Amino acid sequence: MIFLLFFLFLFGFLFIEEIKSSAVPLNIPSSLIDLNTIFLSIVLEAFPFLLLGVFVSAIIQSFVSEETIKRFTPKKGYIALVPATLMAALFPVCECAIIPVVRRLIKKGMPLHIGVVFLVAAPILNPVVFLSTFYAFRSDMTVVYARMGLGFILAIVIGAIIYTIFKNKDMLKIVETHTHPHHHGSEPSKWKMTMYHMSDEFFDTGKYLLFGALLASSFQAFVSREFIASIGTETWSSSLIMMGFAYLVSLCSEADAFVAVSFQSTFSTASIVAFLVYGPMLDIKNTLMLLAYFKKKFVLTLMIVITVTVFIAILLFQLLFL
Amino acid sequence: MNNQFYINLRSIILFGFAFLMSALIYTGQIQYYIAPQMMKFMYFATGTFFILGIIQLFRSEDSEEHCLCGHDHHETKHPFMRFFVYSLFILPLLTGFVFPEKVLDSSMAQKKGVSLSGSVKQKDRPAQQADSESSKSSTPNADEFLEDPEGYMEDLEEEVSESSNSQTADDGIYDYDEYYAELADQYKNKDKVVVTDDKYSDLLDTLSIFLDQFQGKTIEIEGFAYRETDMGNDELVVARFLMSCCSADTSVVGTMAKGTDLQRIEDDQWIKVTGTIKKTNYNDSMIPMIEVTNVERIESPDSPYVYQDIGIFN
Numbered sequence: 001m002i003f004l005l006f007f008l009f010l011f012g013f014l015f016i017e018e019i020k021s022s023a024v025p026l027n028i029p030s031s032l033i034d035l036n037t038i039f040l041s042i043v044l045e046a047f048p049f050l051l052l053g054v055f056v057s058a059i060i061q062s063f064v065s066e067e068t069i070k071r072f073t074p075k076k077g078y079i080a081l082v083p084a085t086l087m088a089a090l091f092p093v094c095e096c097a098i099i100p101v102v103r104r105l106i107k108k109g110m111p112l113h114i115g116v117v118f119l120v121a122a123p124i125l126n127p128v129v130f131l132s133t134f135y136a137f138r139s140d141m142t143v144v145y146a147r148m149g150l151g152f153i154l155a156i157v158i159g160a161i162i163y164t165i166f167k168n169k170d171m172l173k174i175v176e177t178h179t180h181p182h183h184h185g186s187e188p189s190k191w192k193m194t195m196y197h198m199s200d201e202f203f204d205t206g207k208y209l210l211f212g213a214l215l216a217s218s219f220q221a222f223v224s225r226e227f228i229a230s231i232g233t234e235t236w237s238s239s240l241i242m243m244g245f246a247y248l249v250s251l252c253s254e255a256d257a258f259v260a261v262s263f264q265s266t267f268s269t270a271s272i273v274a275f276l277v278y279g280p281m282l283d284i285k286n287t288l289m290l291l292a293y294f295k296k297k298f299v300l301t302l303m304i305v306i307t308v309t310v311f312i313a314i315l316l317f318q319l320l321f322l
Numbered sequence: 323m324n325n326q327f328y329i330n331l332r333s334i335i336l337f338g339f340a341f342l343m344s345a346l347i348y349t350g351q352i353q354y355y356i357a358p359q360m361m362k363f364m365y366f367a368t369g370t371f372f373i374l375g376i377i378q379l380f381r382s383e384d385s386e387e388h389c390l391c392g393h394d395h396h397e398t399k400h401p402f403m404r405f406f407v408y409s410l411f412i413l414p415l416l417t418g419f420v421f422p423e424k425v426l427d428s429s430m431a432q433k434k435g436v437s438l439s440g441s442v443k444q445k446d447r448p449a450q451q452a453d454s455e456s457s458k459s460s461t462p463n464a465d466e467f468l469e470d471p472e473g474y475m476e477d478l479e480e481e482v483s484e485s486s487n488s489q490t491a492d493d494g495i496y497d498y499d500e501y502y503a504e505l506a507d508q509y510k511n512k513d514k515v516v517v518t519d520d521k522y523s524d525l526l527d528t529l530s531i532f533l534d535q536f537q538g539k540t541i542e543i544e545g546f547a548y549r550e551t552d553m554g555n556d557e558l559v560v561a562r563f564l565m566s567c568c569s570a571d572t573s574v575v576g577t578m579a580k581g582t583d584l585q586r587i588e589d590d591q592w593i594k595v596t597g598t599i600k601k602t603n604y605n606d607s608m609i610p611m612i613e614v615t616n617v618e619r620i621e622s623p624d625s626p627y628v629y630q631d632i633g634i635f636n
Contacts, residue, residue, distance in 0.1 A: 002327070002330050002331055002334055005331075005334050005338075005412075006334045006337065009334070009337060009338040009341045009342070009415065009419070010341065012341065012342070012345065012415075012419030012420075013341035013342070013344070013345045013419075016345040016346075016349055016351075016419060017349055019419060019420055020351075020419075020420070020421070020422045020423065021422070023420050023421065023422050024422050028421060028422075030424065030427075030429065031429070032421075033421055033422065033424045034424070034426060034429070034430050036417045036421045037354060037355065037423070037424065037426065037569055038569055038570045039414065039417075040355050040414055040417070040418055041354075041355035041356060041568035041569040041570050042568065042570045043414050044343070044346075044352075044355050044356055044364065044367075044568065045355075045356060045360065045363075045567055045568035045570070047339070047367045048363035048364065048366050048367040048370075049363070051366070051367055051370045051371075052366075055370075132566070135630070192377065195373070195374060195377045196377070196378075196381065198374060199332065199336065199374045199377070199378050202336075202374070203332060203411070206411065207407045207410050207411065210410045210411065210413075210414065211410060214410075214413075216570070217570065220433070220570060221430075221433070222433075223433070224432060224433040224435075225433060225434060225435040226435060249570070251570060251571055252567060252568075252571075254567065255566050255567035255568070255571040256571070258564075258566040258571055258573065258630060259571050259573060261437075261573070
C-alpha cells in the first residue's frame, strides 16, 4: 500500500501537467480551487521556515548541553526580561520556526517566562519583519515605530505576567519518556540522530500547521473583507476585529504588513497596529502548534494574557499618540 | 499496523512533498503560489525533504529504541486520529498534484477588496477622518461611491475645479519618498506611461502620489476587468493581484477606468487599456481614473501576478 502511494506521487511528479490539464474538465468548483491555492501557498511558504525551526531545535537537542543553555540564559526573574527581549531580536525567524526552538530551549532548562518572551518577541522584533513593515508603511512611520515599540514593551509585560502566574513551573506536555536518550551504548551518529529528530518534529508540528492553514484558507476564501469592515467602527471594536482577523488569517509575520496596508482605507491606524502586533504573537496555526507542546492550561492563560495586554496597549497607544 | 509502517509512510510523505515541490518548480506552476523572491526558500525546503525522506527510508524500527526519545510514542494511538493526521499530510499532496492552477479572479478580488490608490499607505488627511466619522457608515470607499454614482460625478467636477487647491494641500501632507519622487521624475517629460509588470505597483503608487503631475498623460495598462457590485457598465477596475510572499497575502491593486468601449468587456476578461489619466474624487480621496480611448482583449499574461518589487528579502 505504501508503495502504491509512492508510485502515485512519482506518477504525479512525472505527469503533473497532464494530470492537471485532464482535471480541468472535471469542473471542480472555482471556490474550492481558490481555497486550495491559498491553502497550498500558506503550506509551501511555511514549510521552509518550519524546517528551519525544527532543524535548529534538533541541533540544540543533539549538540547543545543543558549546562550551556543555563549559562547563557539570564534567569534572575523579572530582571532577565529585558536582556531576553534583546536576545529574541537576534532570532530572525517568524512564528512557525520559533515554537519548536523555544520548546526545545525550555526543555533544556530555560526558564518558562524567558521562553514566552522569545515566543512573542522574535516574530515581531526581527530584521526581516522590520524591513517589510518599513517598506509597506514607509510613508507613515508611526505604524512602523508603533509595531516595533509595542512589540518590545509587550514582550516584557507579557513575560512578567507569565512569570508572576507560573513562576518557573513546567508547563510542557510530558512527552518524552526519558530525558537523556543519547547515553546508550551503540547508537547512530549524532547527525543521523539530528535528522531523525528533525523529521519526527516536522510531523509533530506540521500536522498543526496544516490544520491551521486549512482553517485560515477557508476563512480567506469564504469571508469577505467588507463584511469584516462593516462590523467594527469604533476604535475599540475595530481593534478587536482586526485582532480577530489577524488570528484567523494566520499570515506569516514577514508578509502581514503588506496585507495590513490594504486595510488602510477602511481601518484606523490603531487597529492596523493591533493587527500587526497581535497576529505574530497569536494566530490559529501557532495556537495549534503551542497546544502540541504545552499544557492546555498554559496555552489558554497565555492566550488570554496576550489578548488582554495587546488590547489595552492599543487603547493606550490610541489615547497617547494618535 | 506496526511502527515500521508509519516510519515508511512518513518517508513516502516526505518524498511526496519533495516531488510535489520540484514538479511545481520545474513546470513553473509554483508562481501561482509563491513569489519569486521566496524561491530560494523553496529550493531549500525541496532539498531538505529529499534528504529527510532518504534518511527516513533507511530508518528501521530496531534503531527506534534508542533514538526516538519518545517522540513517536506520544503520538495518538487511536487509529482514527492517526488516519486523520496522516490524511492531513496527504491532502495537500493530492490536491497539489491534481487540482488545476487558477489565477485568483474577480470573485476573490471582491472578498479581498480592491485598492484604487496604490498599495502604499498615505497619511490620513484630517478632513477625511472627520468625514468618515460623520458619515456613520464604515463600509469601504467603493461602496459609498457606488451608492451614489450621480453624486460622485458632481464631486468629480467640483474636484477638477478645486484641483489646484488640493495640489498645494497635498504637498504638505505626503512624505514624498525619494524613490517615488525619482520614479515620477523619469516620467516628467514623457507623454506616455506604460505600466509594466515589474514596476506595476510602484508605478501605481507613484501615480496616485504625484497624480497632478501625471494628469493628462496617456497611460497603457494591462489587467483583468473587475467591477464592484453596483458599478456601471461603462466603468471597471483594471486590476491585478499583488503578491508579496505567497498567494495568501495577495492584495488587489487596480485603476479605475471609464469609457463606453468598456461596456462590451465582461468581468475577468484580461484587457489592455489605453487612455488619458484623469483625477477623480473617490470618497474624499483623490484617485487616478483612466478615460479610455482604446481597449483590447488580451490573453492572460505568463505571470498572472505582479510582485512587490523589493530587495528586502535578499
